[in-house]
Amino acid sequence: MTLEQIAIVQNTFAQIRPVAEAAAGLFYTRLFTLDASLRSLFKGNMQQQGVVLMRTLALAIDSLHCPDALLPTLQALGQRHAGYGVRAEHYETVGAALLWTLEQALAEQWTAETCAAWSAVYTLLASAMQTAPEAELATASPVCASAI
Numbered sequence: 001m002t003l004e005q006i007a008i009v010q011n012t013f014a015q016i017r018p019v020a021e022a023a024a025g026l027f028y029t030r031l032f033t034l035d036a037s038l039r040s041l042f043k044g045n046m047q048q049q050g051v052v053l054m055r056t057l058a059l060a061i062d063s064l065h066c067p068d069a070l071l072p073t074l075q076a077l078g079q080r081h082a083g084y085g086v087r088a089e090h091y092e093t094v095g096a097a098l099l100w101t102l103e104q105a106l107a108e109q110w111t112a113e114t115c116a117a118w119s120a121v122y123t124l125l126a127s128a129m130q131t132a133p134e135a136e137l138a139t140a141s142p143v144c145a146s147a148i
């Protein structure tokens, strides 16, 4: 992600924060329109789920200048998602629903640059969530061994 893209995402998300609850509602409606089978993965209260999703997105977006610090949190979140039954292809559907929601919420501010910036941030989060912490350890071990 470029610094300009980080600025675009942080500025546009700041505008969504006051209407986060409505945006989350719109997001889940769109998600279940795209793939109704995903509904059964969600067991809890959807309003509360929307609040938690927005809070997590806010935390991630606030930390975009140092994404490495977020990696362990995102990996753990991704592992919990595997336990909820979330598979790789679901990340694509969620990404599509998220971009669509942002387009509705940002209206004329939704430009090609804004779309590219949000697409980059979502790819970053989704990739980190799908990276197993074990993979990091496995690649780190030989380096440690040769350094001794």
Ligand code: HEM
Pocket: 038, 041, 042, 043, 044, 045, 049, 052, 053, 056, 057, 077, 080, 081, 084, 086, 087, 090, 091, 092, 094, 122, 125, 126, 129
């Ligand atoms: C950037 C991507 C995502 C973020 C930031 C995110 C965030 C969260 C958070 C914070 C929770 C609360 C539970 C926890 O912390 O473990 C959660 C739960 C959940 N998420 Fe996600 N999520 C993402 C992607 C997805 C995707 C791709 C799916 C697939 C449909 C999904 C489905 C679920 C489900 C089923 C739950 C459990 C809800 C329940 O038990 O009622 N999430 N998500």
